[in-house]
Amino acid sequence: MSQQEPTSNFIRNIIEDDLEQGRRDAVVTRFPPEPNGYLHIGHAKSICLNFGLAEDFKGRCHLRFDDTNPVKEEDEYVEAIKDDLRWLGFDWGEHLYFASNYFEQLYQYAEKLIEKGKAYVCSLPPEKIRELRGTLTEPGQESPYRERSIEENLDLFRKMREGEFADGEHVLRAKIDMASGNLNMRDPVLYRILHAAHHRTGDSWCIYPMYDFAHGQSDSIEGVTHSICTLEFADHRPLYDWLVQELEIFAPQQIEFARLNLSYTVMSKRKLLQLVTEKRVSGWDDPRMPTLVGMRRRGYPPEAIRDFCDRIGVGKADSRIDLSVLEDTVREQLNESAPRRQAVLDPLKVIITNLPQDEIECSAANHPQKPELGKRSLPLTREIVIERSDFMEDPPKKFFRLGPGREVRLRNGCIIRCDEVEKNETGEVIALHCSCDPETFGANPKDGRKIKGTIHWVSATRGAQVPVRLYDRLFCDENPDKLEDFHQGINPESLQEITAWVEPQLLKAEAGEAFQFERVGYFTADGNDSTPGSPVFNRTVTLRDTWAKVQNK
RNA sequence: UGGGGCGUCGCCAAGUGGUAAGGCACCGGAUUUUGAUUCCGGCAUUCGCAGGUUCGAACCCUGCCGCCCCAGCCA
Numbered sequence: 001m002s003q004q005e006p007t008s009n010f011i012r013n014i015i016e017d018d019l020e021q022g023r024r025d026a027v028v029t030r031f032p033p034e035p036n037g038y039l040h041i042g043h044a045k046s047i048c049l050n051f052g053l054a055e056d057f058k059g060r061c062h063l064r065f066d067d068t069n070p071v072k073e074e075d076e077y078v079e080a081i082k083d084d085l086r087w088l089g090f091d092w093g094e095h096l097y098f099a100s101n102y103f104e105q106l107y108q109y110a111e112k113l114i115e116k117g118k119a120y121v122c123s124l125p126p127e128k129i130r131e132l133r134g135t136l137t138e139p140g141q142e143s144p145y146r147e148r149s150i151e152e153n154l155d156l157f158r159k160m161r162e163g164e165f166a167d168g169e170h171v172l173r174a175k176i177d178m179a180s181g182n183l184n185m186r187d188p189v190l191y192r193i194l195h196a197a198h199h200r201t202g203d204s205w206c207i208y209p210m211y212d213f214a215h216g217q218s219d220s221i222e223g224v225t226h227s228i229c230t231l232e233f234a235d236h237r238p239l240y241d242w243l244v245q246e247l248e249i250f251a252p253q254q255i256e257f258a259r260l261n262l263s264y265t266v267m268s269k270r271k272l273l274q275l276v277t278e279k280r281v282s283g284w285d286d287p288r289m290p291t292l293v294g295m296r297r298r299g300y301p302p303e304a305i306r307d308f309c310d311r312i313g314v315g316k317a318d319s320r321i322d323l324s325v326l327e328d329t330v331r332e333q334l335n336e337s338a339p340r341r342q343a344v345l346d347p348l349k350v351i352i353t354n355l356p357q358d359e360i361e362c363s364a365a366n367h368p369q370k371p372e373l374g375k376r377s378l379p380l381t382r383e384i385v386i387e388r389s390d391f392m393e394d395p396p397k398k399f400f401r402l403g404p405g406r407e408v409r410l411r412n413g414c415i416i417r418c419d420e421v422e423k424n425e426t427g428e429v430i431a432l433h434c435s436c437d438p439e440t441f442g443a444n445p446k447d448g449r450k451i452k453g454t455i456h457w458v459s460a461t462r463g464a465q466v467p468v469r470l471y472d473r474l475f476c477d478e479n480p481d482k483l484e485d486f487h488q489g490i491n492p493e494s495l496q497e498i499t500a501w502v503e504p505q506l507l508k509a510e511a512g513e514a515f516q517f518e519r520v521g522y523f524t525a526d527g528n529d530s531t532p533g534s535p536v537f538n539r540t541v542t543l544r545d546t547w548a549k550v551q552n553k
Numbered sequence: 554u555g556g557g558g559c560g561u562c563g564c565c566a567a568g569u570g571g572u573a574a575g576g577c578a579c580c581g582g583a584u585u586u587u588g589a590u591u592c593c594g595g596c597a598u599u600c601g602c603a604g605g606u607u608c609g610a611a612c613c614c615u616g617c618c619g620c621c622c623c624a625g626c627c628a
Contacts, residue, residue, distance in 0.1 A: 007567060007575070034628055069627060126626055133624060137554045140624090171626055181556035183624050192626035211628050235557055235623050256558085258621095263564080311576055313566050315559090318621055322564045325577050335590060369590070400588065409586055442586090454586045518587045547588045 006056065009314040011049070011255055015057060015226060018253075027059030028225045031085075032066045032099075032215065035077035035199070037269045038284045038291045039084045041305065041326075042260040048309035049257070050228055051090045062222055063092035067100045068214045070198035078199070084292040088302045095222075099214045100200045102221055106209050107161065109217055109247050110172060110191060114153045118246050119190060120146055121156040122173045129171070132178075133186050139179035140186045146175060160193055163206045167193050172207075176242065184239045188212055216240040219252040227252045230259040231316065260312070261320040264473040265290045266480050280490060281474070285528075287538050288474040288494050298471065299514050299524025299540030300326075304333040320479060330541050334514055334522040339366040339373060342411060342456045343502040343517040345468065347385035349431040349460060352416060355382045356438050359462070363442075364412040376505050380413050383460040385501050387519075390455040391432060393421065398550070400453035402432065409454040411518060415440040456518050458501040466506070468523065468537045470496040500537070509535040519543065 006012070018024040029050040033043065054061035063085065067073045085092070113119035122129065122145045134140030148156075160170055172191035180186055190213040195206045219227045227240075234256045244251045261267060266275075267290060275281050275289070284291050287298035295305065307329040312321050342364075360380045366373040386402070395403040402408045407417045420433035439446055477489030502517075509515065509525040510532075516522050521542040525535040 009567085013569090032628090036628085066628065072627075122626095129626075130624075134555095135624060136556080139555085168626065173626095183556080185556095186624090189626050194626085208626095210626075215628085231558065232622055233628090237557090258559085311565080313576090315566070317559050317565095319565060322577065325565070328577060331589090340587080368585090368587080398588095411586060413586090415586095440586095444586090451586085453588080456587075516587085516589085519589070520587090543587075543589050545588075550588085 006052070006310065007313060010316070011053065011226070011228060011257060011314055012056075014253075014255060015053065018225075019057070024225050026225065027054060027057040028062070028223050029054045029059065029228060030062040030064050030097075030219065030222065030224050032064045032218075032229075033081050034066045034069070034072070035074060035081060036069075036072040037077060037273065038293055039081055040267060040269075040272065040289075040291045041262060041295065041308075042267045042290075044088060044292060044305050045260045045309050045312070045314075046228070046230075047085065047088060047090060048306055049314055052310075053226070053228075059225075060095060061090075061092065062095040062097055062224065064097040064099065064218060064222070066211070066215065066218075067098055067198070067200065068209050068211060070194060070196040070208060073199050075199045080293070084296075087296060088292065088305065097218070097222060098200055099209075099218045100198060102214070102218055103201060103205055103209070105221065106214060106217055107207075109249075110157065110209075110213070111154065113174065113190075113243075113246060114157060114172075115150060116246060117150060117175070119172055119174050120148050120153050121160070121170050122146070122187075122189075123170050126168060129189070133183065134178070136183075142178050143173070143187065146187070157191075160191070160207050161205075163195070165193055167195055169193060174239075174243070176239075182235055182238055184212070184236050185242070188239060212236060212239050213243065216243055216252070216254070217247065217249065220244055220247075220249045223250060224252045227254045229254060229256055231256045232259075256316070257314050258316050258318055261318070261479075261481075262290060262326065263320050263323050263478045264475045264480075265323070266475070266486055268481075271486055275474075280487075287469070287471050297527055298538055299334075299512075299522065300330050301333045301337070301514070304329040307333070323473065327541050331522070331544070334516065334540065338514045338516045338522055340364070340368070340518050341503055341506050341515045342378065342458055343468075343500050343506065343520065343523070344385045344387050344456065344458045345470075345498060345500045345517075345520060346388045347458075347501050348388040348391055348429065350384050350386050350416070350457070351431060351433050352380075352382050352384065352436050353419070353433055354435045354438075355380070358382065359459075360413075360441070362412045378412055378503055378505075379459045379462040380410070380457075381459040381461045384410075384457045385460050385463070386432075386455055386457045391418070391429070393429065401455055402434075402453075407449075407451050409440070409451050410436075411454050411456045413441065413457070414438060415445065415451050456520070458503055460501070462504055463501045464504060464507050465499050466502055466535060466537065467529075468498050468500040468539065469526075470498065470539045472496075502537075506535065507533055509537075511535075514540060516543070 031050045051061045122143045132141045173187045176185045285293035362378040364378045391402040414436045416434040416436045422431040472494045475489040476491040480486040480489035511527045511530040514524040522540040523537040529536040
């Protein structure tokens, strides 16, 4: 992968400047997922950014679960997220944290705020709070409970903690400015009552801090210097800074960047969850999903995803990256690492009428550009199958494949000529009768004739048939998010299940192993459905196909 | 109409007053027992628009235009 200097971005510039000016003497970042769902490629951008920055500036990056909402979070997700992170290749070392570990500290911070007269218990019902918040253009109105005494606030807040009230009865609010143009500053709710068991703290608490009262303080407690988040939190920064200042604690700097959007896919957890619950896909790890588990199952190497995150850059402009960028990184990675094999997706029988022996052992390189990866043998028999699309009865001049009377090279084998086309009653071509030139195994024709085309094949008697899933983009609309209903953009042909012919070697494929099926694409043995001796292949990505491009003109 | 953010090639993105990096895509052409890979070459006289400052502006100033986000006791 690219060893050159990472391209600069505004966050790097800020950090470099902070270091040079002496505002900071170390770099501490963090990746703060909420354990309420699976990670997707958008999270990968944030992960690569945070861990990458820490690595480049010789600092550290924490993994902190932002678990302040017990009704949505589960331990199962914590483990899944850790697993994804490790798979991507990142290591948080000893720095695994949970916002819930700070609940007591956070509570003390809240009392401090009350004591400073900067927070109060508000007993308005939710609807009333919303009503008094005002609108985008009109200022809000102050809560009638805003001027409660410090003593009363403290007493009420302590009783909230003790469980003396029901959910929603009271709330702790910051006392800031109901007329602020920034809605987040209109006395935001800091704590709410929630009689719910938390995945880590169990029933110890019945009041839980809101995001705004947990995130910045958690950053502060951990000594995070640069708290990097997405653009929609920019409006929260004044509150983040206000809390840090009023609490008189270490001040991290929040920096916002634009979240990732990928063409032909949706990224919101809500929509992804919908795809799963509505059974439009087989699960969070369906190979068509933009989730990390899905991409892993599809066969995308983690290196490719990291390379992708490097290539797309970091900025503040809304953008949508073309899927081809991701596919390119996947191909680049797999081209290097995947052993080559032969497989036929859509078979057409070929009978080699004059093959000198029943079976000939052909030697094939596992990777033509890397002889060190060795060779394997490939059985060539009188009956083989080739790709239907490699034959045309009435081919155009530039078709370098098989046609009546035409010659073509069998990859890793010899040259054959199509002598006869066999059809059934309906006129469908069912087999080709060909003759071979036995002199051309591993050699060019003696008479100097040039054979332009090479096609792949599989022995019809020695090859095997295995299930293959051809995946395509989940959406045919470039930006499903802007559709009235994103379901309208779903690609009805995103999955095609077929039975393909593969060379004998492929039966030994192990779950997760990736291959290039020559001239077709990269395929990975499915991690869930493959069993020893009977792999199931997922098409990870096709090969570039300039011939298809020419044809479409 | 309040607050915040953004506008550099089809899609991303460097650039921070000295005369437009790079990647993807696209278009040639060479090599090739994968129409793959690899390799060469092409691809913004111009930076949302209009003025201004300057010897000189994508970068500074002014004014417009357009797009995104915010009214959860979600994160």
